[in-house]
Amino acid sequence: MPSGNVIRGTRIGSAPERFDQRTEPAPRRPVAYWCRNDHRVEFLIAAEAEAPATWDCPRCGEPAGPDPANPPGRQRSEPYKTHLAYVQERRTPEEAEALLAEALDALRRRRGRP
Numbered sequence: 001m002p003s004g005n006v007i008r009g010t011r012i013g014s015a016p017e018r019f020d021q022r023t024e025p026a027p028r029r030p031v032a033y034w035c036r037n038d039h040r041v042e043f044l045i046a047a048e049a050e051a052p053a054t055w056d057c058p059r060c061g062e063p064a065g066p067d068p069a070n071p072p073g074r075q076r077s078e079p080y081k082t083h084l085a086y087v088q089e090r091r092t093p094e095e096a097e098a099l100l101a102e103a104l105d106a107l108r109r110r111r112g113r114p
């Protein structure tokens with residue numbers, strides 16, 4: 001297996017050094033957010049960009065805000081729902097019955113039982 005060729009080919013395909021020299025990285029500034037669990041999130045955004053009002057904490061998933069004394073999301077706006085709850089929201093019991101009957105019909109047909 002000529003693995004050396006693969007490596008050489010990769011090197012030729014990448015390394016756009018001229019491109020790097022031509023482009024300056026856009027200026028960025030750090031922003032910090034705190035979630036209600038006292039997690040601090042810091043990242044860079046484009047200098048001219050407006051910082052988002054909230055940011056999802058990567059550690060716990062709660063929304064984080066720029067004010068450490070008053071983090072957002074003291075309470076979830078929407079309670080946790082199971083997958084079934086979402087399905088039940090989208091379909092009425094009648095629609096679910098029809099779908100189930102249809103699926104059972106198809107299953108019986110596949111098994112050769114009318």
Ligand SMILES: [Zn+2]
Pocket residue numbers: 035036037038039057058059060061062
């Ligand atoms: Zn957090």
